Amino acid sequence: MKIAIDDNILIKDEICTAGSKMLYNFKSPYSATVVDKIKAAGMEIVCQSKIGEFGGETARDETKTAAYAVSNGLADTALGIDVDGAAYRSAIKNNVIYIKPTYGTVSRFGVVANVSSVDQIGVYARNFDDGFKVLEVIAGYDKNDGTTYPTEKYEYNADLVDIKSLKSIDSPDFKLNDYLASVYCIISAAEFSGNIARFDGLKFGYRTENFKSYDDIVINSRSESFTTGTKIKSLMGTYVLSEEQFEKYYLKATKIRRLIKQELDEIFKQYDVIILLPCYKAVTLANLTGCPAIIVNGKLIIAKEFDENKLFALGKSLLRGGI
Amino acid sequence: MVNLKILESLSKINLTDDEKNKASEFFEFWTEKFDMLENIDTENIEPLVTVSPLVNVMREDISNKMVSREKLLENAPEQNDGYFVVPRILE
Amino acid sequence: MQYEAIMGLEVHVELATNSKLFCCCSAKYGAGANENVCPACSGMPGLLPVLNKNAIELGIKAGLVTNSEITGKISFDKKNYFYPDLSTGYQITQLFSPICKNGWVEIETKSGTKKIRLKQIHIEEDAGKLVHMAGSSSSMVDYNRASVPLTEIVSMPDFRNSEEVVAYIKKLQSLLVYAGVSDCKMHEGSMRVDINISVRVADGESGNFYNKPLSEIIPMLGTRIELKNLNSFKAIVNAIEYEKERQIEALETGYEELVQETRGWDEEKNMSFSMRNKEDATDYRYFPNPDIMPVIIDDEWIEKVRESLPELAHQKFARFVKQYQLSEYDAKILTENKRLSEIFEEVTGYCKNIGDAALSVPRSDEGVAPYIAKEAANWLMVELLNLVKNDGKEIEDIEIDCKKIAKLIELVLGNIINRPSAKEIFIKIYRENIDPERYIKENNLSMISDNDILYKACEEAIKEDPDGVKKYKNGNAKVLAAFVGSVMRKMKGKANTAIVNEILKEMLDKM
Numbered sequence: 001m002k003i004a005i006d007d008n009i010l011i012k013d014e015i016c017t018a019g020s021k022m023l024y025n026f027k028s029p030y031s032a033t034v035v036d037k038i039k040a041a042g043m044e045i046v047c048q049s050k051i052g053e054f055g056g057e058t059a060r061d062e063t064k065t066a067a068y069a070v071s072n073g074l075a076d077t078a079l080g081i082d083v084d085g086a087a088y089r090s091a092i093k094n095n096v097i098y099i100k101p102t103y104g105t106v107s108r109f110g111v112v113a114n115v116s117s118v119d120q121i122g123v124y125a126r127n128f129d130d131g132f133k134v135l136e137v138i139a140g141y142d143k144n145d146g147t148t149y150p151t152e153k154y155e156y157n158a159d160l161v162d163i164k165s166l167k168s169i170d171s172p173d174f175k176l177n178d179y180l181a182s183v184y185c186i187i188s189a190a191e192f193s194g195n196i197a198r199f200d201g202l203k204f205g206y207r208t209e210n211f212k213s214y215d216d217i218v219i220n221s222r223s224e225s226f227t228t229g230t231k232i233k234s235l236m237g238t239y240v241l242s243e244e245q246f247e248k249y250y251l252k253a254t255k256i257r258r259l260i261k262q263e264l265d266e267i268f269k270q271y272d273v274i275i276l277l278p279c280y281k282a283v284t285l286a287n288l289t290g291c292p293a294i295i296v297n298g299k300l301i302i303a304k305e306f307d308e309n310k311l312f313a314l315g316k317s318l319l320r321g322g323i
Numbered sequence: 324m325v326n327l328k329i330l331e332s333l334s335k336i337n338l339t340d341d342e343k344n345k346a347s348e349f350f351e352f353w354t355e356k357f358d359m360l361e362n363i364d365t366e367n368i369e370p371l372v373t374v375s376p377l378v379n380v381m382r383e384d385i386s387n388k389m390v391s392r393e394k395l396l397e398n399a400p401e402q403n404d405g406y407f408v409v410p411r412i413l414e
Numbered sequence: 415m416q417y418e419a420i421m422g423l424e425v426h427v428e429l430a431t432n433s434k435l436f437c438c439c440s441a442k443y444g445a446g447a448n449e450n451v452c453p454a455c456s457g458m459p460g461l462l463p464v465l466n467k468n469a470i471e472l473g474i475k476a477g478l479v480t481n482s483e484i485t486g487k488i489s490f491d492k493k494n495y496f497y498p499d500l501s502t503g504y505q506i507t508q509l510f511s512p513i514c515k516n517g518w519v520e521i522e523t524k525s526g527t528k529k530i531r532l533k534q535i536h537i538e539e540d541a542g543k544l545v546h547m548a549g550s551s552s553s554m555v556d557y558n559r560a561s562v563p564l565t566e567i568v569s570m571p572d573f574r575n576s577e578e579v580v581a582y583i584k585k586l587q588s589l590l591v592y593a594g595v596s597d598c599k600m601h602e603g604s605m606r607v608d609i610n611i612s613v614r615v616a617d618g619e620s621g622n623f624y625n626k627p628l629s630e631i632i633p634m635l636g637t638r639i640e641l642k643n644l645n646s647f648k649a650i651v652n653a654i655e656y657e658k659e660r661q662i663e664a665l666e667t668g669y670e671e672l673v674q675e676t677r678g679w680d681e682e683k684n685m686s687f688s689m690r691n692k693e694d695a696t697d698y699r700y701f702p703n704p705d706i707m708p709v710i711i712d713d714e715w716i717e718k719v720r721e722s723l724p725e726l727a728h729q730k731f732a733r734f735v736k737q738y739q740l741s742e743y744d745a746k747i748l749t750e751n752k753r754l755s756e757i758f759e760e761v762t763g764y765c766k767n768i769g770d771a772a773l774s775v776p777r778s779d780e781g782v783a784p785y786i787a788k789e790a791a792n793w794l795m796v797e798l799l800n801l802v803k804n805d806g807k808e809i810e811d812i813e814i815d816c817k818k819i820a821k822l823i824e825l826v827l828g829n830i831i832n833r834p835s836a837k838e839i840f841i842k843i844y845r846e847n848i849d850p851e852r853y854i855k856e857n858n859l860s861m862i863s864d865n866d867i868l869y870k871a872c873e874e875a876i877k878e879d880p881d882g883v884k885k886y887k888n889g890n891a892k893v894l895a896a897f898v899g900s901v902m903r904k905m906k907g908k909a910n911t912a913i914v915n916e917i918l919k920e921m922l923d924k925m
Contacts, residue, residue, distance in 0.1 A: 010460045018459065026398055029390045029453055032460065104375045112459040117373045117704035146380040146464045146707060147373065179363060182356045190701060193334065194492050197503025198457040200335070202555070203407055204398035214409060215335070218496055223337040231338060232346045235330040236353065241494075241699035242333070250701060252360050254370035259363065261371060290374035333697060335496050372489075372702040380707040384468035386433035386440040389452035396448065398458075405447035406545065406554035407456075409498045 003038055004049040004069040006080035008112040011035050018112040019051040021225040022199045022206045032110020034079060034121055034138040041137045046075050053227045055083035055114055067094035070124045077134045078124040083114050085283035091124055091295040099123045099131045102305045103290030104149045107142035113195040115188040118287045128315040132156040161313035169271045176260050177281060184284035186240045186253035193237025261289050268304040273314060276300045325350045418616040419658045420635055421609055422571035425586060426564050427596040428604040429472045435539050435563035436463035443602060447556040455561040457501030462705050469563040470709060472595045473513045473537045474719045476565050479589040480532055482517030484716055489708045493698045498555050499542040509700045512536035521581040530582050531570040540564050571631060572624060576654040580647055583607060591752045592727045600645055607644050612636040613661040637672040644679055653679040657686050730755055738787035747795050753810045761790045764820030789823050797840050818843045822850045829910050835859045861908050868909060872917045875900040886922050894918060
């Protein structure tokens with residue numbers, strides 16, 4: 001099994017840039033848990049696939065991305081997190097499948113953090129058997145990640161699900177539909193801005209040559225290396241957390257997030273899977289709620305937490321034409 | 324209008340003029356949408372900080388060394404005698 | 415116009431854990447620069463915080479010994495700002511749900527007993543250390559201290575003078591050291607005291623503050639100044655006195671405007687100075703840390719922690735009074751400091767063998783006889799504490815062989831040596847760890863117990879001073895001491911002064 005690993009999943013002693021000039025020379029002193037698991041399972045890491053800065057936006061050279069590698073046989077599968085839908089879009093564009101597991105099943109130890117309460121390492125593949133085989137290897141409790149469930153090992157088996165009995169719904173009405181994007185934007189910007197505060201040119205990474213004071217080092221190292229998108233996202237995060245806006249924006253968004261989860265849970269009382277077109281709102285719904293999701297045949301399909309097998313079975317049947 | 328200068332100062336990020344324009348557009352677009360959030364009644368709703376229901380995730384108080392100091396300082400732009408060096412500090 | 419000072423304290427103590435709050439690096443003091451550092455506490459990407467259970471339990475203990483309410487569900491928040499000693503760009507602290515609330519600490523001053531109310535106790539990470547290189551524009555950063563667990567104990571503005579502040583800090587030290595929460599060493603930085611001080615006209619209202627919540631008190635207070643970097647009791651007392659005067663003068667003369675600010679204390683110049691505070695007037699944008707799951711502290715857990723508390727100072731005090739029949743005064747001094755109390759019990763433990771053959775005193779099977787305990791207490795309270803204090807040290811930092819002290823006590827009580835010699839030997843044990851018996855032999859310090867020799871010396875002393883005899887006979891009892899001195903000189907100090915005293919008195923009375 002040949003695997004490509006996105007550049008924001010750290011591999012010991014390798015340069016891991018997370019797609020950012022800020023980490024252009026960062027030689028990681030340790031490996032992500034999933035990397036250790038992959039190696040222990042005897043799988044071969046064939047390359048570090050390229051991403052946009054910190055995973056958002058698309059990589060500059062698309063032929064170096066994970067989805068491209070899988071699509072063209074350079075790798076059988078690839079690991080990468082979805083940021084703001086970039087992974088979903090990339091999978092669709094390259095005609096491969098993508099599996100995002102339930103939040104808390106795969107360790108984020110060693111993943112350059114984006115949106116802490118959303119990030120999950122997903123799997124790109126050409127078919128679901130490969131994809132879930134890899135997911136089985138990487139999923140499981142990690143003492144180094146306090147957000148992982150205590151389950152040591154997950155087993156994925158499509159045969160346990162009777163396709164015919166699956167109840168699916170296409171693009172259901174969602175009362176909070178108009179608020180999904182805002183809630184996601186606020187929460188993701190807030191957490192992102194906190195996570196990139198560590199990049200200051202002092203301990204590692206890019207350091208500006210243009211400084212007269214400590215402030216200069218921090219400001220210029222960050223400003224000279226971050227993309228415009230990252231800068232603006234960070235400023236937005238700072239804004240929604242600021243004293244004046246905290247209650248109105250951040251706190252409000254987290255409360256509505258609970259309502260969104262509740263509304264989704266209601267739908268799952270009646271249906272097993274929800275089939276969506278992968279627009280921004282669908283992406284935010286899948287990511288904000290931590291539900292497992294797959295990309296197949298241009299669609300984003302989500303299921304309840306821990307219902308990966310339903311997605312496995314459904315995905316397989318939809319893909320019987322093969323890629 | 325959002326005061327970008329203060330945000331830049333707090334985030335320790337400087338925007339170019341072009342970026343400032345893009346940022347203003349971005350903020351204008353989104354704050355208009357954000358303001359609609361007040362239409363939702365969230366009285367007595369607890370914030371959802373994480374979707375995980377886990378509690379009491381803790382570890383035993385045992386110390387061990389993850390990496391050597393040499394390895395830790397390998398990536399430092401400047402180091403001296405085991406310390407990270409910060410040129411031009413205030414005070 | 416009479417003014418009064420109103421003060422509140424924020425005390426940070428480092429928790430006595432093995433590892434740091436959110437990573438497995440050692441939390442021990444004294445390692446070489448960045449030896450106790452990992453990718454997590456030095457701010458590298460990809461790491462996640464995993465909470466140290468012992469830190470929570472020590473937090474609970476701190477709450478228990480300060481009569482606090484323990485919060486049932488706690489979580490951790492990010493406090494965001496940039497500074498070189500803050501490797502991740504945020505400090506993990508507890509804004510929204512501090513672990514303890516509404517406790518109190520009782521203090522004793524010359525004016526009596528007073529209750530100091532606590533607003534809250536919370537747990538947070540420490541930051542690293544910045545070392546400024548002399549003659550260079552660079553600074554060096556050491557992250558050993560980064561993410562070491564701290565509890566911050568915030569009091570209400572219930573202090574009115576420096577005596578109360580000192581009493582409170584000492585009481586806190588005693589409570590926390592006994593409970594095993596922290597070693598509270600100000601000179602090592604494991605206890606840091608910040609004082610918020612403001613002055614106001616003494617209109618008699620402040621007496622009512624003790625019944626009021628903070629929100630009602632704050633509008634009644636003057637401009638609040640925060641005093642930081644006070645590393646000793648001396649600095650604390652001097653800084654409070656200076657700052658009070660400075661503020662009063664500012665209000666009365668108008669020469670200086672009082673602004674809300676942070677000030678440091680310059681020990682050499684004996685004055686406070688304005689600090690350009692790294693945290694001055696900035697928006698910290700606190701928000702809950704999504705990587706750390708909430709902690710539910712239920713009654714069962716609290717009880718388990720309570721049961722695991724070692725004997726506390728007030729319990730030991732009561733036991734010392736009962737078990738050793740010490741006076742309350744003595745028991746108080748011995749138990750104020752945990753290490754001192756342990757030294758006392760170790761010494762008396764070795765003293766259990768004293769009292770049979772040596773002294774013809776019935777041996778108590780329950781332990782050491784009260785008069786022996788009293789003897790041990792005196793040596794420790796007076797001699798040992800003085801030596802430690804004059805050396806400028808803390809009792810926790812010294813090594814002393816308790817077995818040798820017990821031996822010394824045995825020799826003194828057995829009249830083998832007199833008290834001046836014993837004192838000399840005690841100092842030698844403290845400084846050089848000498849063996850008392852060998853020292854006595856080598857320096858010929860054994861007292862002469864042969865009564866014939868003593869009688870002879872007394873007779874001589876009396877014969878040599880007929881005037882003195884007259885004075886004594888005329889009722890001047892004090893002149894006895896001169897006779898004793900004379901005999902001691904003849905004996906070259908090697909006589910039991912009490913016995914000499916008795917013999918002289920006997921002789922003089924007969925004359």
